[in-house]
Amino acid sequence: MAKPKVFISSTFYDLRHIRIDLERFIRDLGYDTIMNEFGNIPYGKDEHLEHYCYKEIDNADILVSIIGGRYGSESKYDKYSISQMEFKSAYDLNKQVYIFIEKGVYNEYQFYLKNKENPNVNYTFVDNIKIHQFIESIEVLPNNNTIHSFETSNDITTFLKEQWAGLFQRFLKEQTRQKEINIIKGIENTAKTLNQLVTFLTEEKRGSENAINEILLSNHPAMEQIKELLKIPYRVYFTNKEEFYDLIKARGYRINLENFEFDKFEEWTLEKNSKIFKLTIDTDIFNSENKLKIFTKEEWNNDFIKLHIEDIDDDLPF
Template sequence: MAKPRVFLSSTFFDLQQVRADIERFIKEQGFEAVLNEQGNIPYGKETKLEDYCYNEINNVDILVAIIGGRFGSASKTSPDSISQTELKTAYELNKQVYIFIDKGVYSEYRFYLSNKGNENINYTYADNIKIHEFIEFVEGLPHNNTIHPFETSMDIVNFLKEQWAGLFQRFLQEQTRVKEINIIKGVEDTAKTLNQLVKFLTEEKRDKDNAINEILLSGHPAMLEVKSLLKIPFRVYFTSWEELDSLLRAFGYRAEEDPLPFEEDFNWYSEKYNVKTTLSVKSHLFVDNKLRVLTKDEWKSDYISLHIFSAVGEEDDLPF
């Protein structure tokens, strides 16, 4: 069975006993402890030894960082120490992190904050000012940076007991909610399906309505009336005022200029061979310049009319 792997990060010589106590506690919980001095990190020959420590963090679940008064070995890849770089690596990999700082160092850190920039101060607990600078960096992180001061290894053990017990209790609670979550997910999936169905039916209805409108427009009484009145030998088709205007222009008609507001008719005029003709179309046949859909039963003969005026005032047929 898989065990949670816990990486223990700290300087070695000054915290050797603390590391041993924490290792024992980790194993008592049934977890796997990962410590450099115990050979838990496989080293190769391709790169620097410290890089294998950083790579191993990718394979653990938890990192426990213990910060004491010694800076430790400097990293060859960054200005930090190796243990500090291990902690930064865990942050970058979004691992669960627990940070413990020696109480004396942490108290001195507050003094450091009040005297930053003063190079004449000698610190008692930290052997390198970079320790305080690193604590400042950790405190400035937006999350996953809970810090707990300690005096003895038991302080660390007791804190981890509480934390890991809380994690386990939260896990049990989440397990009891799995059924509720599945129900909610089922409702969400159903709602998604219904939304897709509504969208499909809406689009289908829209397409159906468009198809019906196109069918009705193809045999619109207005087109048949214009074809008949003007004796056009081919099929007439228009769906807007502009298309009708273009058609009539092809037959020598010109639309009335500056029609009166709210006039009931649109008028087109033509004059050939001393014969003046006027084609009148009821304005309500167009809505926003688009031809209204009408059936033959709804059509009235006076919707479109042709008036012919000869030079002597006599009506006659069009001369074509």
């Protein structure tokens, strides 16, 4: 099962205890952490080590950026520190970012804003003025830059717990809304079909039977069912068996010659994510010329096309 991946970004030695507490918190939630000290970042031989940190951010879903008083190691690629470059990489990739700044540093940052033109000011909570300059660059970003101060790791974990619970609740709500959107799309398709029929009857087109069949074919229930079963995000359209085969082959399905009845049913299978998907088709939906028969929604039976999903048994006999 896929799990959210959370990249923890900070300087190491001064914030080591915070990183350990965060790793435990994230692991207890059932998520995966990406942290250099736990060997989560695979290093190659062709680039500088920090390059692989930025590359791994592409595999993360969330970046938690923790800013303390230590500037850390300078990047080989830019004028920022490595931890600052990690934030910039995540921001540029449009990852979800959470920014936490030690309370003393953030309070001093307000003093910096009033005195940044004075080169003689000495700062107590940071070892490099570039930290305050970086915070200033974060604050002017147009989005994804909410900052929170903290004193203990509990301040961070409490905030993240509430945020992630809120994201999950929003996801559930959007799933419900998606069902409503699908219903609306179905109504729109039906209305479109009715408009076509009205136009046809009004204009008294020639070849009436063929024209009506074309209208019914464009909204065939077989196309709606295969789109739903295979979770195809675009419009599905086929008029004969060959086009239907091309469609399911494109989704990765292969015919199972060992298990189908030549006179009635065909079985197509797909192995994916430790599961086997079995798609069964009643060939009676096609006529003797292998063209798709016309069905109204009342005439259609969902048993004509069925999908069965099974777990693949990975147990070895030894």
